[in-house]
Amino acid sequence: MTAVLPSLSDAFGLGAVSDRRFLAHGLMNRNWRLVTAAGVFALKEITDVPxxxxxxxLAVLLDLAREGIPVPAPLSAANGDLVAEVGGHGYCVLPWVDGEHLQGTDLPLDQVRDLGALLGRLHEGLRRHGPGRVPEQAPVAKVRDVTEADRAAAALLSRLPSAPVTDFDKAAAEALHDRRRLLARYADARPDGEVPAGPYGWTHGDFQYRNLLRREGRVVGILDWDRLGVRPYGEEVARTAQVQFGVGGVFDLDRVAAFCTGYRSVIDLSEGDLADAVKRLWWKRLTDFWQLEFYLDRQDPAFGEMFLTDEALLNWWTDCADEVQAAYAAR
Structure with missing residues (x-):
């Protein structure tokens, strides 16, 4: 960073940089907090997205910010580009937003409802300012079959030590054996077809607490737009509630209900559309192993912890499927 910082400062008109701090909590891209003559900014080195x-x-954020949606408006470089390419890497700069990341289970119910309503407002804003036309045909969501998922579980087991060396190795192997039993038991519960029910449009793609900054009881920054794409609205509602309120191996069902109530006060998703989205999300979690794959490929313990935590939630969710569906159906 030391070598490229002067060029980036010139490109974005930041002036002298008096302080630079690397933000180690990011899971994908690399980020820094910069104190400069022009103000305080977040600098992002883009590593995982074309x-x-x-x-x-980034261009979408400019329009959303003008509408009052809490997103940081990116800076333009001197040539008008929102991304500067220096030393073979791409960088963008956004205003620094002061706030904290709070898990959904730490929010009071009124703020949970507000969060659901904010997601609805965001979907409406993206309907007006998305980066392109929404296709006339609904997006297709691949539904993995049990045989493929079981093969993936077996392949992952083969990558773990045959005689577990660490507590994680033992826990991961037990989880994979349990998952294979679940797959066999619920093979007939596969969702019908690959076209999800309900309305669709541009969505954030990762609307969860790590990408939300809060201050004084409200969201002041929606961050990390790398996954912006066209999806069913129900998919983002279901996933957001799971990530925000599926903590410690269980769902906080009161907060799931409050979140969905807030969202449906803005966008009227039907109970059937949400039920379809929740079932598809459950099936995706049942048949997917991405956290463990990331852990084994990158040797990053954060992904190993995520795998075990989500495994506990999957088992609880499977046992309490009716209660979970009822919470998502709340108005």
């Missing part, structure tokens, strides 16, 4: 897609996504 630069044309990043430029497309």
């Amino acid at each position: 630069l044309p897609k990043v430029r497309r996504n």
